[in-house]
Amino acid sequence: xxxxxxxxxxxxxxxxxxxxxxxxxxxxxxxxxxxxxxxxxxxxxxxxxxxxxxxxxxxxxxxxxxxxxxxxxxxxxxxxxxxxxxxxxxxxxxxxxxxxxxxxxxxxxxxxxxxxxxxxxxxxxxxxxxxxxxxxxxxxxxxxxxxxxxxxx
Numbered sequence: 421x422x423x424x425x426x427x428x429x430x431x432x433x434x435x436x437x438x439x440x441x442x443x444x445x446x447x448x449x450x451x452x453x454x455x456x457x458x459x460x461x462x463x464x465x466x467x468x469x470x471x472x473x474x475x476x477x478x479x480x481x482x483x484x485x486x487x488x489x490x491x492x493x494x495x496x497x498x499x500x501x502x503x504x505x506x507x508x509x510x511x512x513x514x515x516x517x518x519x520x521x522x523x524x525x526x527x528x529x530x531x532x533x534x535x536x537x538x539x540x541x542x543x544x545x546x547x548x549x550x551x552x553x554x555x556x557x558x559x560x561x562x563x564x565x566x567x568x569x570x571x572x573x
Contacts, residue, residue: 422448424481424517425568426472426508427560428489430500431455433468433508434560437479438550438568445569447550449479450561461500469507476515484512485520485567487527522570527563530570542566 421441427434432455437448453471455464486508489501512519522530529535531545543555543562549569556562 421483422479422481423483423485423568423571424476424479425564425566425571426484426486427563427567428486428501428505428508429560430461430464430468430504431457432558432560433472433504434558434562434564435472435475436556436561436565436568437475437481438565440571445549447552447565449475450556450565452558452560461503465503465507468504469511472508472511476511476517481517483520483571484508484517485522485571486512487563487567488521488523520571522567527566527570531566539563 421439423438423440425436433453435453436450439446439448453468455467486505489498489505509519525535528537528542531537532541539559543559546562546565546569547555550565556565
């Protein structure tokens, strides 16, 4: 099964694609989609749409796992990230992907066994589970891979 994990954002969207065959988990592709901070919101959203669409069409995942928003300190940031999440969810629906959503706490619990693990612990467990030489960078990419690894068929 091919799983696409997404760490949504407006400036940076992390993505990670893994293949899962029983207990074996293999990295297929991972990275980030970046949008310029000075760009109008609608242009940033279309960039996210176009680049993620290409990633989906090239890699043909069956499942999309999206990290849920879990903060409300800055309403403006929450709203723009929600717009980016909407674009991500729309693409998943348009491509007929099975959708799963997890909170950061659920992802950390699944990956490290501790729901309040720090970023370094999550990154290291992603490295270990996927048998990588180095921790995936940047953080958004590692978070997306952690989301994908959280999915259980």
